[in-house]
Amino acid sequence: RHGPQGVRRARRSNRHLFSRYAGFISYLCAPMKRREVEMLWKPGKIELLAPARDLRSARAAIDCGADAVYMGGPRFGARQAAGNSVADIAAVAEYARRFGVRVYVTLNTLLFDDELADAERIARQVVEAGADALIVQDMAYLEMELEGVELHASTQTFNASPEKAAFLADCGFSRVILERNLSLEEIRRIRAATDVELECFVHGAICVCYSGRCYMSRTMSPRSGNRGDCMQACRLPYDLLDAAGNVLMAGKHLLSVRDMDLSGRLGDLLDAGVTSFKIEGRLKDEAYVRNVVAWYRTRLDREIAARPGLVRASEGQSDPGFEPDLARTFSRGRTEYFFDGRRARVSTPDTPKAVGGFVCRVARSGPGWFELQGGEAFAPGDGICFMYGGRLAGTNVNGTEGGRVQLNKEWKLPAGTEIYRNYDRRFSARLEGARARRSVRVSVTVSFDEGAVSAEFRDGDGCSATASVVCGNGAAREPEKVLEMLRTQLVRSGDTMFDVAEVCFADGMEGVPFVRVSEANALRREGLEALLRHRTERRTERHPARAAAGCRYPYGTPEASENVTNRLARRFYERVGGAGAAPGYDLQADLRGVAVMRTPFCVRREHGMCLKGRRDEGPAPLWLRHGPFVYRLEFDCAQCMMSVVFEGRG
Numbered sequence: 001r002h003g004p005q006g007v008r009r010a011r012r013s014n015r016h017l018f019s020r021y022a023g024f025i026s027y028l029c030a031p032m033k034r035r036e037v038e039m040l041w042k043p044g045k046i047e048l049l050a051p052a053r054d055l056r057s058a059r060a061a062i063d064c065g066a067d068a069v070y071m072g073g074p075r076f077g078a079r080q081a082a083g084n085s086v087a088d089i090a091a092v093a094e095y096a097r098r099f100g101v102r103v104y105v106t107l108n109t110l111l112f113d114d115e116l117a118d119a120e121r122i123a124r125q126v127v128e129a130g131a132d133a134l135i136v137q138d139m140a141y142l143e144m145e146l147e148g149v150e151l152h153a154s155t156q157t158f159n160a161s162p163e164k165a166a167f168l169a170d171c172g173f174s175r176v177i178l179e180r181n182l183s184l185e186e187i188r189r190i191r192a193a194t195d196v197e198l199e200c201f202v203h204g205a206i207c208v209c210y211s212g213r214c215y216m217s218r219t220m221s222p223r224s225g226n227r228g229d230c231m232q233a234c235r236l237p238y239d240l241l242d243a244a245g246n247v248l249m250a251g252k253h254l255l256s257v258r259d260m261d262l263s264g265r266l267g268d269l270l271d272a273g274v275t276s277f278k279i280e281g282r283l284k285d286e287a288y289v290r291n292v293v294a295w296y297r298t299r300l301d302r303e304i305a306a307r308p309g310l311v312r313a314s315e316g317q318s319d320p321g322f323e324p325d326l327a328r329t330f331s332r333g334r335t336e337y338f339f340d341g342r343r344a345r346v347s348t349p350d351t352p353k354a355v356g357g358f359v360c361r362v363a364r365s366g367p368g369w370f371e372l373q374g375g376e377a378f379a380p381g382d383g384i385c386f387m388y389g390g391r392l393a394g395t396n397v398n399g400t401e402g403g404r405v406q407l408n409k410e411w412k413l414p415a416g417t418e419i420y421r422n423y424d425r426r427f428s429a430r431l432e433g434a435r436a437r438r439s440v441r442v443s444v445t446v447s448f449d450e451g452a453v454s455a456e457f458r459d460g461d462g463c464s465a466t467a468s469v470v471c472g473n474g475a476a477r478e479p480e481k482v483l484e485m486l487r488t489q490l491v492r493s494g495d496t497m498f499d500v501a502e503v504c505f506a507d508g509m510e511g512v513p514f515v516r517v518s519e520a521n522a523l524r525r526e527g528l529e530a531l532l533r534h535r536t537e538r539r540t541e542r543h544p545a546r547a548a549a550g551c552r553y554p555y556g557t558p559e560a561s562e563n564v565t566n567r568l569a570r571r572f573y574e575r576v577g578g579a580g581a582a583p584g585y586d587l588q589a590d591l592r593g594v595a596v597m598r599t600p601f602c603v604r605r606e607h608g609m610c611l612k613g614r615r616d617e618g619p620a621p622l623w624l625r626h627g628p629f630v631y632r633l634e635f636d637c638a639q640c641m642m643s644v645v646f647e648g649r650g
Contacts, residue, residue, distance in 0.1 A: 045313040046310050048068070050066035063436035064318055066101060068103070068104060068132075070278075078156065079228060090129035096130075097537075103131050106134075106135045107123060110226045120144045124146070137212060139573065158211055162190050162192065163555075165193060173545060177200075178200045181338055183338050183341050202269070202277045202278060203280060203296065204259055204284075208234045217233050240254060255597075255603075257348065266299055290436065291326070292324075319437050328357065328428075345606070347606050357421055363403075365414075378400050382423060383423030384397060385420050441498075442457055444456065445506055449511070451471050465527055465530035467524075469523050477514070552577045565587055597643070599644075628650050632645040
């Protein structure tokens, strides 16, 4: 009755009531099956969201089936090395609109006061260039009066609780990007607290720390992850010491965790009410993007088809031109991490590098060669790696003969050594030679009128275009042959993005003129070009949200970890009841005594030293040491949480 705006206003007001009485509603729903409760929260359109380092990667992601892409702006993105010009963002948006694909621009670093004007200018420029939404961390953007702009709350805003997600939705964010450390049950609880769109990482690198709350880089260097220049301190080697200074483990990558792979859990996430399925990797190359997007496209489509009422968020069918295989692409080893709760064996203490997929063990070897014990065959040019002398080593395959593999270095590998392939030459060749194509099905209706031929080209998304040609050749002597020729020529869509699947004739064989092949081709060309213009000129629907009346910060006075680093962010928190915010840690020079990392990952649990259930031991601290830098590990066993506290230079 009141239109879409009225519906959105009603949903925002109802959100407060639902949050207030969520416990009572849960009680009433207790006898219901969990799946039936979850169905109440399912969104209609489901989005596969792909990373794009640049224009080329963005087009590759779209061609392989992405429903949306996210890419860095000219500045203020959390990956400084993956920035893009406004012109390139405009080019991506133009290509994306052909398929109804959305484009999100990351402006998700913290801002300082002298950067606010530039940040606002860039935000307006990229939206004008065609960006459908901005992904932001700094609350300053909510104070910039960016009318009509859709804002997504970056995972850097630490979105790990129902209260935080509901608060951000009330503040005007259209989407909340969830913390990567969450379990499925935690995601369900967040969904029950708000109807805001939820975006969830399903693949790629994991930040071991809660997102946006890691300051470890700044203890070793001027670089800051919150400022787009993380030095990846979590991937460095550390010594683990006990309280007496004894070295328990030496030179291990104790904070380096495996890469996420939730491709087998997409159905669970759909049932939990997730809207967008996000692939990490704005610094990854085009081959990674193509392979991973194609893999997830197939699996997500299968889950969507099994759930009535769900549809893809974009249009067209993709043929990547190759068979995707996650085992052939970049990975530090795969894990579902804490999706089913806290558990061990999720780290890679021996190396933070990508080792690829396990292939075989060494049966026997000599200088520069080894024989396989089972596993796949290798090919010349493959890259392999293995642990040698306690460290990761690697080389290339020079040749193979029978079960013997010749190496390009004189390694003599002990029997039983595990061999991993981190570069598959044959798969890479297939990937490089593949020509991905994304197409939209079109039907054509042909009509005749006094020597003219008209054709309406219509796709399945409501777009249509009409073309016509005048034929000065009189009536056709053999109309059946003319109709057959028209059908043959009109389906030849060639290198266009269209597949003409059906040609029908509105008037049957009445009034059929004689039509030359060249005229039929001109009719097809003109019609498809007009249809392409129509699809390109349309704008994908944006969903800017308005702040709810009475939006209140739920945690009292904002602490330094809330990352308030400029006057607009401070004004925002004052406006929503969070006056007196502490200066963010990125404004502080000395971080000694600060918990520079808080994480559900636990070194004790990971290495068989968990204290839960042990009455004879308290949560005594351990210590990490990297060169001169020393950190104290504190353990909250009740919350299953670990804090890394910077103690300074030893």
